[in-house]
Amino acid sequence: MKPVDFDLHQPTTVAEATALLAKYGDESKVLAGGQSLIPLLNFRLARPEHLIDLGRIASLTTVHRTADELSIGAMVTYDRAHQSTAVREAAPLLAEALPHIAHRAIRARGTVGGSVAHADPAAEMPAVTRALDAVLVVAGPQGRREIDASEFFLANLVTVLRDDELLVEIRLKPAPARTGAAFDEVARRRGDFALVGAGAQITLAADGTVEQARICITGVERTPHRATEAESLLVGSRPDVRTIEAAAARAQAGVEPTGDLHATADYRRDVAGALVERVVTEALDRAAQTMSPSLQEKSA
Numbered sequence: 196m197k198p199v200d201f202d203l204h205q206p207t208t209v210a211e212a213t214a215l216l217a218k219y220g221d222e223s224k225v226l227a228g229g230q231s232l233i234p235l236l237n238f239r240l241a242r243p244e245h246l247i248d249l250g251r252i253a254s255l256t257t258v259h260r261t262a263d264e265l266s267i268g269a270m271v272t273y274d275r276a277h278q279s280t281a282v283r284e285a286a287p288l289l290a291e292a293l294p295h296i297a298h299r300a301i302r303a304r305g306t307v308g309g310s311v312a313h314a315d316p317a318a319e320m321p322a323v324t325r326a327l328d329a330v331l332v333v334a335g336p337q338g339r340r341e342i343d344a345s346e347f348f349l350a351n352l353v354t355v356l357r358d359d360e361l362l363v364e365i366r367l368k369p370a371p372a373r374t375g376a377a378f379d380e381v382a383r384r385r386g387d388f389a390l391v392g393a394g395a396q397i398t399l400a401a402d403g404t405v406e407q408a409r410i411c412i413t414g415v416e417r418t419p420h421r422a423t424e425a426e427s428l429l430v431g432s433r434p435d436v437r438t439i440e441a442a443a444a445r446a447q448a449g450v451e452p453t454g455d456l457h458a459t460a461d462y463r464r465d466v467a468g469a470l471v472e473r474v475v476t477e478a479l480d481r482a483a484q485t486m487s488p489s490l491q492e493k494s495a
């Protein structure tokens with residue numbers, strides 16, 4: 196099928212884009228990479244009269260790193276983020292998650308901001324922003340506001356974004372030294388949305404104990420899940436196999452999936468536990484590899 200007729204607007208600044216959103220309200224829709232929106236238009240599940248393409252707003256395409264902050268523009272594509280040294284160094288969990296998103300062609304066009312704004316609970320980006328305590332910067336006719344990722348996602352495909360607001364930037368605190376990260380997922384076919392995914396970013400203290408643990412799980416609830424109980428069990432410990440298994444068991448007990456035609460609730464819960472065990476083990480190994488050999492022995 197083809198979309199219903201619409202007027203295409205191509206603003207070159209955020210102010211122009213928000214003015215268009217304010218003018219056309221719920222008759223308009225923002226277009227980012229189009230990897231979710233274009234199929235919705237083609238199937239006529241979305242019928243906006245005005246499409247506001249963000250593709251010409253250069254200020255939304257930058258990645259900027261300072262000592263205290265990593266800032267990623269909403270229109271940065273998955274590929275571009277993955278090629279960025281700043282992202283790899285400051286947000287290793289994000290760098291690990293990016294290659295799991297869809298297929299190469301989709302990663303070339305899809306944007307980090309589009310994924311967060313779309314808020315699919317099976318998607319990688321929303322879960323990663325939740326685990327990394329990202330701040331989501333939003334622009335509207337009244338100016339900008341900052342929203343913690345923990346408050347951004349309300350339900351499947353529903354966020355706190357208002358009709359006349361744009362997500363413009365994702366801000367993260369850079370990962371400290373001695374940090375490792377891993378992401379893994381289970382999908383029916385390579386490139387499909389995963390049934391369940393999990394990511395972990397772990398920072399070790401100089402003595403080899405866990406200083407900080409961040410764990411997220413996709414595909415188990417209506418919003419991206421953060422496994423805080425598992426995180427607290429790891430923090431302060433000198434993690435061995437038993438501690439990791441206990442953390443995974445806590446993560447598994449902490450999710451409340453519902454079954455659907457793709458997988459039962461029990462299957463999703465079991466996979467979540469197995470994936471958390473795997474990614475925590477891998478993230479810890481990678482964090483330990485950043486330390487001197489004597490400290491690596493201590494943390495083993």
Ligand SMILES: Cc1cc2nc3c(=O)[nH]c(=O)nc-3n(C[C@H](O)[C@H](O)[C@H](O)COP(=O)(O)OP(=O)(O)OC[C@H]3O[C@@H](n4cnc5c(N)ncnc54)[C@H](O)[C@@H]3O)c2cc1C
Pocket residue numbers: 224225226227228229230231232233234249269295296297298301304305306307308309310312313315317318319320356360361362363386387388389
């Ligand atoms: C076959 C296939 C497989 C896929 N597999 C995966 C997968 O495994 N993991 C995954 O995460 N995704 C997957 N996707 C979705 C893909 O990642 C999309 O790119 C992503 O969901 C949306 O990003 P986009 O930039 O394409 O946004 P668009 O499709 O342009 O927009 C999506 C929605 O967000 C809104 N929006 C976009 N940007 C903004 C903004 N800055 N401010 C406010 N609202 C905005 C739009 O109005 C629209 O409602 C898949 C898609 C396909 C077609």
